[in-house]
Amino acid sequence: MGKPSRRGWQAVLAWLGLLVAAAAPAQSLELSRLDSDPLPVQVLAGDFDDRFVAVSDLSIRERSREPRWWRLSARRDQSAASQPQLVLRSPHLNRVEVWLPGSPLPVPRALLGNGADSSVSMRALVVPLPHGIVAGESVYLRVQSLTPLPMTASIEPLALVHSKDMTHVAWRSAVITSMVVMAVLAFGFWAGIGERSYLMLGLTLIAQLLYLISYGGEARAIPWLSILVSDDIRTGRMFGLIAVLASNAFLAHYLSLRQTQPRLMRVLMGCNVAIVLLMLVTLATVAPLIAVAANFVLLAGYAIVMVAGAVGALRRQREAYFLLLSWTPMFVLTALRFAGVMDWWGNPEWMDYAFPLGFAMGGLVLMIGLSDKLQQLRRDRDQASRLATYDALTGAMTRPAIEARLKAAVESAHKSRRPLSVVFFDVDHFKRINDEHGHRVGDQTLRIISLRTRNRLRTYDLFGRYGGDEILVVLPDTQLREALGVAENLRSSVNCRPLSIDGRLLAASLSVGVAELLHEETAEHLLERADAALYASKSAGRDRVTGHTASRVQELVH
DSSP states (O other): OOOOOOHHHHHHHHHHHHHHTTOOOOSSSEEEEEESSSHHHHHTTTTGGGGGEEEESSSSSOOOSOOOOEEEEEEEEEEEOOOEEEEEEEOOTTTEEEEEEOOOOOOOOOOSSOOOOTTTTTTTTEEEEOOOBTTOOOEEEEEOOOSSSSSEEEEEEHHHHHHHHHHHHHHHHHHHHHHHHHHHHHHHHHHHHHHHHHHHHHHHHHHHHHHHHHHHHGGGHHHHHHHHHHTTTTHHHHHHOOOOHHHHHHHHHHTHHHHHHHHHHHHHHHHHHHHHHHHHHHHOOOHHHHHHHHHHHHHHHHHHHHHHHHHHHHHHOOHHHHHHHHHHHHHHHHOOOOOOOSSSHHHHHHHHHHHHHHHHHHHHHHHHHHHHHHHHHHHHHHEEEHHHOOTTSSSSHHHHHHHHHHHHHHHHHHHOOOEEEEEEEEEEEEHHHHHHHHHHHHHHHHHHHHHHTTTTTTTEEEEEEETTEEEEEEETTHHHHHHHHHHHHHHEEEEEEEEEEETTOOOOOOOEEEOOOOOOOOHHHHHHHHHHHHHHHHTTTTTEEEEEOOOOOEEEOO
C-alpha cells in the first residue's frame, strides 16, 4: 500500500475544518483580498474594487511581509445599539490599519507599539463601529503580516467582546503564572540539591514562556521586551527556537538518550544543528519561509522525542511514560499549528487556549516525572545502602565494606585531584575492660563509643569497624590539618565523660592515628601510615592524636 499523498492529508484536515465550521453561526461578513498595495485614497475611492478576490472564509492570511489590502463587506445590518466591534482574532505581531465606512483616516491597531489598545485583551485587535454597519458597506484593512498564522475577522457586540476578554485574560494569566511558578520551583530545586535536570527544565520553561508572551502580546507589559518584539519579529522567533533547543536538551538528558538510545540521540543532535542554523539565518532575514522551516524542524524534533519516548516505554523505562503523557498533546497541537501555517487547517478559537495550555501541562507533568525519577534514584541508592554489610553491634560497616569504599574513595580522589584523609583509632585498654567486666560490657563499650564518634562526623564521611576495637574513618575532601581536628573531636567525644553501662561509670579513651593520601598512593599504603600514627599514639602514652605526614610522624596533642 502506498503512502498517503499530501493531497490526502490536506483533504482530511479540510474535512476536520468543515466540521468545526459547521458548528459556527452563518457568516455576517464577506472577506476579499487585493494582491497589491495602492494608495489608500485610490482604494477608498473604489478604483480597485473589481480587483478584490473573495476568500472562502474569514481568515486573513499573508505570506509576504509587504502590506496588502483586505475588504470586509457586511452581509446584514449591524445596529449601533449593540455597540458592534470589528474583531481580528489571533493577530500575533501583525499590524493593521482600518478604514471605517465614511472615515478618511485610518485606525491603527497592533498588539505592541503604535496602535496597541490597552482597553482590550491581547486575544484580538478590536475597532469600534460607533455607527454600526449597513449591509453592503465595507471596511478596508491594510495588513502588514509578520507571522504566517491566520487572523480571523468577525463583528461582535461590545458585551461579548468584554466577556471573551475576561475569559482570555483569566486563562492566559493562569497559564503564564503556572509556568512562572514551575520555573521558579525548578531553579529552586536546582539551587537546593544541585540536580542539573531542574536547571535545564527551568531554562526550557522560561524560553517557552518568552515565546508565548512575545506572540501573545503580554510582552507589552515588559518595557524592554515590548521594544524588542514590536520592532522586529525575529525576537519572538529566536525565543521559539531557543525553547526548542532547551526542550530537546532537557528531554535527551531526562531520558538518558546518549546511553539508552544513541542512534536517536544522533538524529536529535542533527535536528538541533538545523535549529542553530535557522537561528543564524533568522538574524539575517525575516523571510516567511523561515517560519515554515522552523515549524517543520520543531515538529520533526517533537516526533523524534515521541519515538524515543515510545521506545523507552516499550523497554519499561519509567520516565518515558511521563514524557509521552506530557508531550503527546504538544505534538498534536504543534502538528495542527503547522497545518495552519501551511493553510491545511483553519484557526479555531480553541487553539488560542489549547496551545499555551499544552506548554503548561507539559511542564507540570515533566516536573512531576523528574521528581519521580529523582525519588526512584534515591530509593535505589537507599536499597543499595541497605544491601551493604553493616556490623550489627556498632552500626559501622564491616571490614570488607569499608576497605572497598576506601579503595573507591582513593581512586576518585586521584582522578579528581581532591584531598582525602583517614582516621584510625582503637579503644585504650580494651582488653582490660573485657577481662575485668566481661564481654557484654566490652560490647556495650564499643557500641557507645561508635555512637559518640559517628555523631561527630559529616553525613558523607565513611565509618567502619576494621577489626576488634579498631575503627577506620574515611574523610573525603579533607586535608591533613582538617583531619587532625576531626580526630581530636572524636577523641574528646569519648574522654569527655565516663560511659554509663549497667549502672557503672567506666572511663574510656582513644588512641588515634591520622594520614592524608599522597600522590599516586594506594589505599593499602595509606592505611599502613595511619596505623603507624596510631601505634605512635599508643607508644606516647595513649589518649592522643598523631598525624603521619609524607616524611614523619607528628603528634598533635598530649
